[in-house]
Amino acid sequence: MKNILGLTALATLTCAFAAEAMATEWNVSVWGKRRAFTEHVEKLAELVSEKTDGEFTMNISYGGLSKNRENLDGISIGAFEMAQFCAGYHRDKNRVITVLELPFLGVANLEEEVAVSSAVYNHPAATDEMAQWNAKLLMTSPMPQYNLVGTGTPRDELAEFEGMRVRATGGIGEAFKAVGAVPTSVTSSEAYQAMESGVVDTVAFAQHAHLSFGTINRAEWWTANLNPGTVNCPVVVNIDAYESLSDAEREALDSSVPEALDHYLSNYGQLLKKWDEVLEEKGVEKVELSDEVIAEFRAKAADPIRENWIAEMESQGLPGQELYDLVVKTLADHRGGS
Structure with a gap:
């Protein structure tokens, strides 16, 4: 009887270890703190x-595993299984998706941003x-x-960007x-201190x-309608980790x-609805640039930068024109189907 009980206990313990x-x-x-940018x-x-009854879990670290500019490197060596990064942090490492960061692409809302990003991400x-x-x-x-916050006199003429x-x-x-400005690429976490x-x-x-x-806490004004473009920040997974998942885990x-x-x-939609209240609460002036100023900005920035980007990608053996055309077509298809 003792042997039977012992074997039963051992079997139970073995099953427990196996399940674990x-x-x-x-x-x-990821980085920073939990915010709209990390809610997905x-x-x-x-x-x-939920879908795996707790058998597949994710520990989300806000800066504890890597610096944001090093997340792709961490993924490449398997330091962690999933990460978020922004294309602009290391454009030479993720050249293809920088098509989504071209200025004045005409993306009107977040749904369109999802559509064009998904199309580019799925391109070979x-x-x-x-x-x-x-x-x-x-x-x-x-x-x-994106739009600007700044201090001092609002800049609502292109000449003031010089x-x-x-x-x-x-x-x-x-x-x-x-248009004559001097851009610096300090990380998002360093932006307040830089300001x-x-x-x-x-x-x-x-x-x-x-x-x-x-940065809104130091702002005196905000450009409500400059809309020069946005950045593209994918969430990626380590391929080895993804392929090692069971079929059920991968499906989940x-x-x-x-x-x-x-x-x-x-x-994010709820945040945008409250944005005007935030500006009013913090005493930030809402600056509307004229259509003429925005058109002038677009003429000086959009076409030359796009053509240079396409030429640069093609010279490196990447389908620059095809990728840009894919974005334009996806926008048209999305609007046609909505």
Whole structure:
């Protein structure tokens, strides 16, 4: 009887260890703090855990695993299984998706941003380039058009951008450079300090980032309608980790992406509705630039930067024109179907 009891206990213990060993736990590297920009990552983790009865979980770290500019490197060596990064942080490593950061693409809302990002992410050139870093593009982090906050006299004429020191990355930085501004690519976490110390005069962010990183607290004005473009910040997974998932785990992850993005869009929509209240509460002047000024900005920045980007990509063996045309076609198709 003792032997039977002992064997039963051993079998139970073995099963418990086996069940524990079967559980999958991923580390996820993001930065800053939980905010609108990370809500789809949080929702994804929640959904995956629910769908697998807690057998597949994600530990989301806000800066504890890596610096934001090093997240793609961390993915490439398997330091963690999932990460978020922005294309402008290392344009040479993710050239294909920088098409989404070209200025004045005409993307009107977050739904359109999801559509064009998904189209580019699924292009073979994007898949192949990310595979060089052992990374698989999972989903975008859609953001509205960037706008400036600044101090002092509002800049609502293009001539006033001459010499303006602006925190701006990627295509947005190139756009401001085209009209005489001086862009700097300090990280989002460093933007407040750069503004406070006078390293920059203005900061270009989406609304959530002006709130999360405190730049709105130093602002005296906000350009409500400049809309020069946005940045593209994908969430990627380590390919080896993705392929090692069971079929059920992979299905739980893949099927949760649309749900996570829907949650993100809903959450961000609520933030945008409250934005005018935030400006009023903090005493920030809302600056509307004239159509003529915006047209002048677009003429100086959009066409030359786009043509240079296409030529540069083609010279490196990448389908620059095809990628740009894909964005234009996706926008037209999305609008036609909505």
